[in-house]
Structure formats: C-alpha cells, structure tokens
Amino acid sequence: MASGLAGKIRRATESDEFDLSGYDQARCNELAKAAFSEPMALKEMVRLSFVVGGGKLVRQKYSDDLPKHFCSALTLIGFQEDNSATVEQGSAGKFKFHHDTNKNLKFVHVFPKLSAEVRTEAAGEEEAAEEPAATPAELLLRSDDAEFLRLVQAQVVTYGEKKKLLEILKQRISDLEAIEAKMARLERVEASEEALFNDVGAEELKEKKKVVEGEMKAMVDAGRLTAAEKADFLEQLEGKVSQANAEIQKAQQDGKAKKVQARTVHRTLAANRVFRDVQALQQQLEILQNTKAAVKEAEPAPLPPLKHGAKIRELRLNLGLTRLGERPEIEEAVTELERRAKGWLESDEVFQERLEAQSAPGRVRGLLTG
Template sequence: ASIRSSLESSTFDLSGHDATSIQSITHDAFSTPFPPLDQMIRITFVVGAGKLSRQKYDAKAMQILTAALRELDYVEDRGAGCSFDCAGCFKTQHDTGKNLFTVVVFPKVSGGGNASNNASGDANEEEEPLLPTNSPGYKIAVCSISTFQSLLSSQCPTYAQKRKCMECIEGLVELLQSIENKLMGGHPLDSAEQSLYDEIGELKEKLAYTQKEAAKHVDEGLLTVQEKEMLVEMNQKRIATLMKEKSSAAVAEKLKKALARKEYLQCLTDEKLSSLSSTYPPSLRHEGKLTPLRKKLLPLLALEGKAKGGFLTLAETRALTEKEEIESEIEHLEEASYGWFEEEDAFEERLQKSRDKFNAKYAKKSGGKASAKKTSSAGRSGGGGNSVNKWVLPGQKQKGGWETAGGKKSSAKGKGGSVFSAMMLDDSSSDED
C-alpha cells in the first residue's frame, strides 16, 4: 500500500524478501496504473549489495523483480527518466559509491498523468544524460587524448581490461554514428543526445591507442595464464574463419600472421607466465597509501589481542579507538584500486597478492596480519559472476534512452545485454585520481 500511495519518488529495500514476496509486492504495486500524479515519480527498489550485505537479499531478486515487471507489460529502457513519456518503464542501476544494486520503476499512471504539469515536471528535473557523467564510458567519451592515455594506464593496467576498454570505445563509436544518422535523417536531437554529441571526441584515436597498448602486452609477454588462454581461443577462431574464406593473396597473408601468432603463444608456457607474477599483474593502484596504513594497524591488532587477555591502560584504550578508522580507510583504498573493467576474480587475486606481500615483509615481525576487515571490493567488476547486472551498450541492438534514426523509441521489452556493465557504472574512485 505504501508504494501505491507514493506521491513523490521513494526507495524501498527488498532485503529479507524471498521470490514469492517480491512477485507479490510487484504485482500489488504495478498491476494497475497509479492514481493521477502531478508529475512523474520514480520507485526505486534496492535488490542487492556488496559482500558485506549480499546475504540479506535473494540472490535472484533483480531477475525476479524485472521478470515480474515484464509480465505486467513494463519495458526496460536504459534512458528512462522522470517524465510521463517514460511511464511503464524500468531500468537497473548499480550505485558503486554505496555498493547497491537497484531497479528503478516509472509507474503507469491513470490518464497518462497530469498533462498540464508534464512540461513543468520535465523542466524541474533535468533530463538524465545518455551516459552517467561519473561513469567510465562518459569519461572515455569526453576526455582529451592525453588525459585518456593517463586514465588507460591507471584504470586499465592489464591486457584483459584494455580489451574491454576497446569494446567500450567501439560501443561509443556506434552511439556517435547513431546520433549522426538521426541528424542526417532530419530528426532533431533531444537535449541528452545534443549534450553528448557536443562533448564526445577523438574516439578513433583513443581506440587506436588502446589497441597499440594492448598489443604491447602480447609482444612483451605481459599476460596472465587466463589472458593467454583468451588469446589462444581468439587465435583459433581467427584461423578457422580465414580457412573458410576464398583463397587470395590478402587472405594468405592474414593466415600467415595468424599461424605465426599461434606459434608465439605456444612458446608462452604457463610456467613462463607464472614466473612474471611478481611484476604482473601490477600492484594495486593505491599500494603506496595502503602500506603505511597497514603498518600503522599492526601494533593495534597486537594491542587488541592483549585486550582479550587482561586490562589496558587508558593510553592503550585510546589507541584502539583508531583501529576501526584505519581499517575503514584501508578498505576504501582497496576498493578504489579496482580497475574500470576488471573482473571480480582478477581483482581479488591482485588484492590477496598485495596483502600476502605485505604480511610476508611486516606482519611476521609483529605477530599479526594487517588488512581491511573481511570484506571485498565486489560490485565494480565489468563482468564477473552474476552479481552485476549487464548493461546494454549504446549502439547495440537493444536501444536505450536515445532514439533511432526515425525518431521513434524502441518499444521492445529489454532482456539485458552481454556487454560490459562497467561502462555505465558510477566511478566512485574519481576522488582518488
């Protein structure tokens, strides 16, 4: 009842609700249109969180909620905003700052809403941008080539991340082409399209630079075993495709290069790649800040152990009050070291490597191990596991908030996408740049 009585945008937490409860809540709230509203509202459902709170939510809460909405003829629209034009739409989001997964619903409204207030409602609330302004995709799209080169080095330090960055840029190229096609067809751009069109630039140069930097990893053998396996699979598909093409000098030359790459990859044995583990993958982005904090934490851990066996002095008690603050800062810096397009498993491996390296050097001397609380920087990954929903990249088959060349919004029911969610995610580590 509280959902249907909402007169302004509201948030509802679905922690503790099972599949049956979520389906019932969705049906009760959205099976019939809301009463007339002066302006469109958004109903936000929190359906998941990071590892600290993940157990509070049904593992398939997002999937269950979105499926229930589709059964009620709600349509997924990545660009939906607080406008009566978006009534009957929903979208999934990930707030990496709070590490929460949400589903935002724009309810159907009786009579299509208060038309007299529709324009004012749109004016009062700014139209949502095509790409969140603090997301990796937006930053890549609008930054200068020199800034991009710096960001690629710090935010995409591995081969796998650079490959995903290339896919992100290719998606941006398709988005730009779609906007230009709309202009060529004589259709005006909406404010979100116009804003991005005015800011986006140098995509071909950024793509070429990323391709060159990714190639360096291969040429220099700076790969993990998993990255090599990915390259071997790509190479096999490349050779199979070329073998099916009509014979020509150009095809023969391409096949020659592909076979040479196959031979080179065979020389990169797992043992050889494992021997580089001390230098690749690279250390955490904020390793320099983490080390002194971890060192500062060590004596406090020892002091905490002493507290369990007896009384502490007043000075020791005061010192222990810093422990939680230091642990929180360590956790923050570890999470801020997550790459833009990094898989969760790959980051966890780098994080554990950082902790093990510190403990081997410092912890044995003090009899403790310094690290953040048993948490993980989950939620920032580009495609790890099923905990992060897949976002549809602009330019793919499923359209988002931008319109087609004909000026008509897609009405197809969204079914998610398979490209990298991180492009659209909020980059909460921006304050660490």
C-alpha cells in the same frame, strides 16, 4: 560565547586535537557543556580528538579516571558512545574511546552535533549540484590526446581493462554513427542522443581506439598477459583463425568457379581479384598463427602490483593484531587505500586476485586474510 579551550573547540572548522591534562570531573563537565551542548555550525562532520591518557612518558599528566570522566560528561549532555562512529553526518552527537598504540596515547574522539540550518544548507548544495560526477569511462572519452594516453597508462593498467576500454570506444563510435544516420534520414533524434552526439565526436574516438589497440598489441608483443588474459586471448585468436580459414576456403572455391567461367576479360579480371583476396587472407592467417604461437610460448605475466600495496599490507597486518576498539579507523583507512588502488575499469574479481597476491605468504598471509 564560549572562551578558552571551549571557545577554541567551537571555532574548529576541521578535525583537530586537544589536550585534557589536569582535567578532573568538574572541569570535564564544564568543558563538555560549553563546547558541545549546542550544535556546531559546520558544513561537514569533523573529528575532535581529546588526549585523556597515555604511556609512561605522559601518564603523570592525566588522571587514570580521566577517560571515564570525559565520557561521562559527554553522556550528560546527550552524546552517545559508539565505537563505529566515524567522520560522517550520521555520527553526529557520538563519541568513542581509542587507545592509539602507535602514538601510545589514549583519545576520546568526539563527533559534534551539527546545526539544522547548516545540515539543510549542505543538503541543498548537494541537491543543487545533482549532476553526477563523471565516470572513469567518461573522463577517458573526454580527455585530450595527451591526457588520454597518460590516463590509459596510469589508470587502465591490465590487458583486460584495455580490452574493456576498447569495447566502450567501439560501442560509442557505433552509437554516434547510428545517430548520424538518423539525422541524415531526417528522423527525430532523442534528447539523450543529441547530447551524446554533441559530446565527443566519432573521429576523435577512432583516434583513441587506435591508441588503445596499440597499447594492447604492445602488451601482447611484450608477453605481458596474465594467465587468465592469455587464455582469453588465445580463445579469441582461435576463433579468428577458424574464421580466416573459412574465408580462404570460400574464396578459393569462388576463384575456381570464376576461372571455369572465365570466357571474357571481365570474368578473368574478377578471377584475378579473388586470387589476390585469397593471398591477402593467407597473409592475415599467417600473422594470426604466428601471434598464437608466440603467446602460447610466452610465460604468463604476474598480476600488476597494487598502488599503495605496501601500506595496505601494513594496515591489514595491524588490523589482525589490533584490539577491537581500534579496528574501525584502520578498516576505514584500508578501504580508502583499496578504493584508490583499484584500476578504473578493473573487474572486482581481478582486483580481488591482486589484493590476495599482495598479501605476504605463510603465517602473515593468514593474518591478513583471516
């Protein structure tokens, strides 16, 4: 059993850092062989980082050749140098040199080989848990009332996202009503339909639909539509105005016809109902026209800021100024932060716009997007 530093490395269960001050070629060879010649029993990949040099304050502790010595020792036991290696099973048996300019330290990051039994066990666990994780839409549909509102306000930020959520709710309600109709007709229901029917009920979804419609109306009333959302909203509103005008015209024509034909009490009542319908349609049209005027007059709202936006901007700036060997880790961090920043139902196009808007103007912007 390995002892000393090698033993400590072998016992690691998560990413860790070790110091190789005072190590020469012989000690590096001995350590690499004891620590890494045999695969490690880990369920997931880790990054084991070894300090092999640094700036003025620590330089005297490390030989100038230490990075070369340790990399050579790893190569002797079958490890490969790969600057793109990262914390994933595909990087097993690889290492890379990294000069961390922020810490002013030099590292060799080692990604150990994993034992076949552990890899098989991990794969088996993944297969056993084959049920896919719930999608954002499913999380929203299945959440209780309070959680739903919180998620909508935190994760479905833009008007466009709320509109997409509303469409999802409408479609699910329609699907459930169709399944219920099949059941009422004693028709055969597919297993997938039965599973859908036994999930979230239509009445609960209708309440969620009201919440989303309320949130969307609040955004319109507050003038919080972006330029693209405003244009889309006005286009839809124009269609509703045209439809309302057509319905009013048809109702008025029907009313005139019924008035001419009114020879009995029954026909007179029918004509009066048409008149009331026309009044209701005219009131609806007035609301639509007022909304249209208000939205037209309002200035487009800016795109909502990104979560973690400042950190993403900082990392992107560092990426533009960093040497090639140090870029993979920064790129990995940027990718992860961007994944967290994207809205649950946000389109790639809108998210890209928000990323670009997050970038600073002028020369720095060029660095960030170049």
